Amino acid sequence: MGGDIKQILAMPGDGTAITVKGWVRTKRESKGVTFLEINDGSTIKNLQVVIDDDKPGVIKAPGDLTTGSSVVVSGMLIQSPGQGQAVEISADRVDVVGTAPVDGYALQKKRHSFEFLREIAHLRARTNSFGAVARVRSAMSYAIHSFFQERGFIYVHTPIITGSDCEGAGEMFQVTTLPIEKPPLINGQVDYSQDFFGKKASLTVSGQLEGETYACALKKIYTFGPTFRAENSNTSRHLAEFWMIEPEMAFCDIHGNMDVAEEFLKYIFRHILEQCPDDMEFFDSRINKGIIDNLQHIVTSEFKRITYTEAVNELVSSGMTFEFPVSWGIDLQSEHEKFLTEKVYRLPVIITDYPKAIKAFYMKVNEDNKTVRAMDILVPRLGEIVGGSERESDHDTLKARILECGLDPDDYWWYLDLRKFGTVPHSGFGLGFERLIQFVTGMQNIRDVIPYPRAVKTLEF
């Protein structure tokens, strides 16, 4: 009988014959007995293998049994007389499948820094931390789909290559088959009519505009896919390639939008606390003390909802001296966001009704003509995690806003069409998947919550 270590650890140690396959994490040798810890990634926990010297011939090649080597172990699953594990394997046979020579295998049985592990990204999944991140990331992906699917949202695959060069969400990566060293020119400019698509193309920075078109047909949709930003930003919160979740709902105003976003975050947190207790325990004890309590607190609390104007008043009246002085009209800086969510409310905070000058053209303008129906969710430690809004559903107002923002309405003809034919109030939000993982796991650097991070000057693997 074989199986995953996760299943084996849940079995009674009644002497059943089993076979386990995995990688050696550590080896402890005493006179007369050798202990191996085997991990196969199914759980953060290792399975202890006991090799008794009284049973000769159990190990075929003892010298090859090093940290990192892959093995197949057969034996009896018994109750462990030692502390620390309920069951263990009393081995009858240990075969080394693949050796891991000591000189050259960088991942020895000791703690390694995340910076070092980033340099051996092809091996780092074999560590406790990265195994746990991978399992939590997978469980969160599943929870994202189940949250929306349970509520009747349709999963829409918006395009990765886009011709909308003006979404305004950030710098874009260009996609071309033209020879970049010598592109065809017309009047001194690159002749994109000869390019693959016959026009300039880029990788998407957001699926929102396309998502809106499907929401205005299927009522409730969500996207969950890769997104690309070519910004030259080198921080622990930015990637050039990341995954984004973008729900969009027709017949939904800013309040319904906030309700869904808050419910969504709580659902994800609750799901991970329930489904990944071992991994979360690891994050709580080794990565970020108190993270479980934080998440539980959030799951059972109401998010604080305030307007931008109230937020500014709160900051001004706090008496705090900020590096960037606060006044109505400024964009809130990191220090302001962190102050509100970490010091004032100690909870996620939803801020709405921002000045229209600092927000995107597609957000619905309020009756005061000064603010828009934007909503950002701020969380402790990370700052903004969700950005969303009720969209402008009036054709003429939207067109005026496009012009006001210095954009060309012709580039948005199909987006404006939505407001011509059966327009409807609709809302949505976007959230960066990796930032959500950072928040759940407590991992400091976003490059450590995605298998192979893409960032400025980073493309080794």
Place this chain on the structure above:
RNA sequence: UCCCCUGUAGCUCAGUCGGUAGAGCAAGUGGCUGUUAACCACUGGGUCGUAGGUUCGAGUCCUACCGGGGGAGCCA
């Protein structure tokens, strides 16, 4: 892109006032009847990021470049 810090053994770091390098972990060998961050003893392991410069002499001081980290901006 800007500001700050940093680069010394496989890893994490110490290295004083400028005088040719040290610890812990990892690894190897030996010891120990059941370990679990195993323990005890011993051993091996270095072009001090790269290139210049100052100096009798540079890991140490200066300059440039490269890599890493933190913060800011931009944002998700």
